[in-house]
Amino acid sequence: MAELSPILKQATPVTVDHGEGCYLYDIDGRRYLDFTAGIGVTSTGHCHPHVVAAAQAQVAKLIHGQYTTVMHRPLLELTERLGAVLPAGLDSVFYSNSGSEAIEAALRLARQATGRPNVIVFHGGFHGRTVAAATMTTSGTRFSAGFSPLMSGVHVAPFPTAYRYGWSEEEATSFALRELDYVFATLTSPAETAAFVVEPVLGEGGYIPGNRVFFEGLRERADRHGILLIFDEIQTGFGRTGKFFGHQHFGVRPDVITMAKGLASGFPISGIAASAELMSAAWPGSQGGTYGGNAVACAAALATLEVIESENLVENARVRGEQLLTGVRAAESKAIGDVRGLGLLVGAEFTTADGAPDRETATTAQQLAAAKGLLLLTCGAHMNVVRMIPPLVVAETQITDALDIWSAVLGELGH
Numbered sequence: 001m002a003e004l005s006p007i008l009k010q011a012t013p014v015t016v017d018h019g020e021g022c023y024l025y026d027i028d029g030r031r032y033l034d035f036t037a038g039i040g041v042t043s044t045g046h047c048h049p050h051v052v053a054a055a056q057a058q059v060a061k062l063i064h065g066q067y068t069t070v071m072h073r074p075l076l077e078l079t080e081r082l083g084a085v086l087p088a089g090l091d092s093v094f095y096s097n098s099g100s101e102a103i104e105a106a107l108r109l110a111r112q113a114t115g116r117p118n119v120i121v122f123h124g125g126f127h128g129r130t131v132a133a134a135t136m137t138t139s140g141t142r143f144s145a146g147f148s149p150l151m152s153g154v155h156v157a158p159f160p161t162a163y164r165y166g167w168s169e170e171e172a173t174s175f176a177l178r179e180l181d182y183v184f185a186t187l188t189s190p191a192e193t194a195a196f197v198v199e200p201v202l203g204e205g206g207y208i209p210g211n212r213v214f215f216e217g218l219r220e221r222a223d224r225h226g227i228l229l230i231f232d233e234i235q236t237g238f239g240r241t242g243k244f245f246g247h248q249h250f251g252v253r254p255d256v257i258t259m260a261k262g263l264a265s266g267f268p269i270s271g272i273a274a275s276a277e278l279m280s281a282a283w284p285g286s287q288g289g290t291y292g293g294n295a296v297a298c299a300a301a302l303a304t305l306e307v308i309e310s311e312n313l314v315e316n317a318r319v320r321g322e323q324l325l326t327g328v329r330a331a332e333s334k335a336i337g338d339v340r341g342l343g344l345l346v347g348a349e350f351t352t353a354d355g356a357p358d359r360e361t362a363t364t365a366q367q368l369a370a371a372k373g374l375l376l377l378t379c380g381a382h383m384n385v386v387r388m389i390p391p392l393v394v395a396e397t398q399i400t401d402a403l404d405i406w407s408a409v410l411g412e413l414g415h
Helices: 050-060 073-080 099-115 130-134 170-187 212-225 294-311 313-330 359-371 396-413
Strands: 015-018 023-026 032-035 090-096 118-122 154-157 193-198 226-232 256-259 270-274 335-341 346-349 376-380 385-389
Touching: 015 212, 032 396, 050 396, 073 090, 073 294, 090 099, 099 118, 099 226, 099 256, 099 270, 118 170, 118 396, 154 170, 170 396, 193 212, 212 226, 212 346, 226 294, 294 313, 313 346, 313 396, 359 376, 359 385, 359 396
Parallel strands: 118 154, 118 193, 193 226, 226 256
Antiparallel strands: 015 023, 023 032, 090 270, 256 270, 335 346, 346 385, 376 385
């Protein structure tokens, strides 16, 4: 008898029977308010009728048409539709299956296009679990430990995590940019640096937004030294932050973006976008894959984009995100040292009385919430941040219900 790997640990005790919108129902019929969204994947909620219908119709026509062998209509229509929402100038797309694959495709493109070996990532970033992506990940050693040697050519610079440093955002940003210049002086010269790879909001690193001055500093240095600026939009894309892509909050132009998660409401599809000129600098044969651009996933992605537009979900994420962030900040607890977020990415960081990370209390809070019908996750280097990631379709009353449960959890903690 086969079993799941014992290393796979569930964050909640729930075994799901079905989902609808912002709710999951377990095998006993109990309803849970799902503020995990499959780690930011089910952007239009569980089983949105339009997405379901599109996937069902496509399954009956073509399930898989390998896209370096044949073309199919969902792939072509999705690419055309993405052209209306991608940042200006990013008019060429390569599809793959997972976020890690998208990161590796972006890395390969950057190295081939520039002829340079090194990349700079930022402390606290998460980019995936495959060897290259895990090497680029610094949100926790659990993602890269135990299978060294890792990939060479990756250097780490600070992200402006003001709360961790105990500084103002201005001080943290100034420090991060100074240290980036120090990395150039001591670890990788600009002439050997192909790209910066950065999340607009640290995801697994603790739901920490960047800021305009920091990203403008990256853009200026990228332009000055011929370095590519790659925004990892895998968790922040497709309306999650209250703009279509997270970097748009900061007015900074990317050279490449990576995307996945919320693109297809749960179907596995990812990709990178760049200018046609830059994408053409990839070496022939360097892009491909068996399942990339799967027909059913493309049909679901196209339907997802239609729902995001027709139901005004980007604006809903902005408004409901403000409601959620305000409510979590108002739920006072001495156990919470910081609350931050952007759109429907909100994190509450649990600390002890002396400011040390408090993983135990964060886990207790997350488990108490599940027992009360609210599904949440933890993140951060110390796993002491409780994160809230509801689907973009979340309603005002559902935010209110979640905040009521959260307040009850904090009251039960007695901190």
